[in-house]
Amino acid sequence: MTVRPPLASGLADTIVNDIIAGRYLTNAPLPSETDLATESGLSRLTVREAVKSLAAKGVVRVEQGRGTFVNPSDSWSVLDPVLLLARSNRDGDRLALPRMLIEARRVVEVAVAELAAARRTEADLADMEHALRGMRSAAAVADVAAFVAADIAFHQYVLDAARNSFITSLFDPLSRILQLTRHQTSAHEPVREHAIGHHQQILDAVRAGDPAQAGRVMREHMTQTEQDMDIYVLDPGAAMLALRAGDSEVAPRRRARG
Structure with missing residues (x-):
């Protein structure tokens, strides 16, 4: 039986794929939590968990009052x-x-x-x-x-x-x-x-x-x-x-x- 990954992990993978595809450019902002939740059909809490996991791996950075931005790929964790x-x-x-x-x-x-x-x-x-x-x-x-x-x-x-x-x-x-x-x-x-x-x-x-x-x-x-x-x-x-x-x-x- 195939075990599905947690929803937040799946969303994090989707965001990474979108970055690779050029949908979100380096140093450009991600959509807001509300927009990501609407697009993915997931809760804002799940979106927040996904973004938090990506921030921990260096994929994105959260700038208080400004939003969440894509980091250059050389800042991403090489152990994931x-x-x-x-x-x-x-x-x-x-x-x-x-x-x-x-x-x-x-x-x-x-x-x-x-x-x-x-x-x-x-x-x-x-x-x-x-x-x-x-x-x-x-x-x-x-x-x-x-x-x-x-x-x-x-x-x-x-x-x-x-x-x-x-x-x-x-x-x-x-x-x-x-x-x-x-x-x-x-x-x-x-x-x-x-x-x-x-x-x-x-x-x-x-x-x-x-x-x-x-x-x-x-x-x-x-x-x-x-x-x-x-x-x-x-x-x-x-x-x-x-x-x-x-x-x-x-x-x-x-x-x-x-």
């Missing part, structure tokens, strides 16, 4: 998946922000892999093996959603094995965006094959307790991911649009930490 789509479409280069995400992952996950190799337990290794089996099983039947879930779970288990709550806090906001970008690339069979091979190498290095090797193969995985994106992803906006906020979430299971 819908806004990632919007900025990519609006800025012209649809791969620019996904490339930035890979850069951020390279900075964080290479170090995470090194820490995981030094600190992993047998339970961590079992979790990683479980996720990798899930990737192989999903790939065998071309189940992209299950493959992405297992892929993201694998990386979460490597992050768990690093045992650094500060790094976890830094990486958590990227998880939803990572889900979207992995759907873009993992829809292609060669990409799934590449990912399985690299994840096996990461697991082997972490199991061997070799931080240098773990960091090296994680870096190679990031490089391969970027190359696959350039080769196979022609329209990342279309993939992200299909997975907008309100759709299914990827939630890898987590062990309780003592």
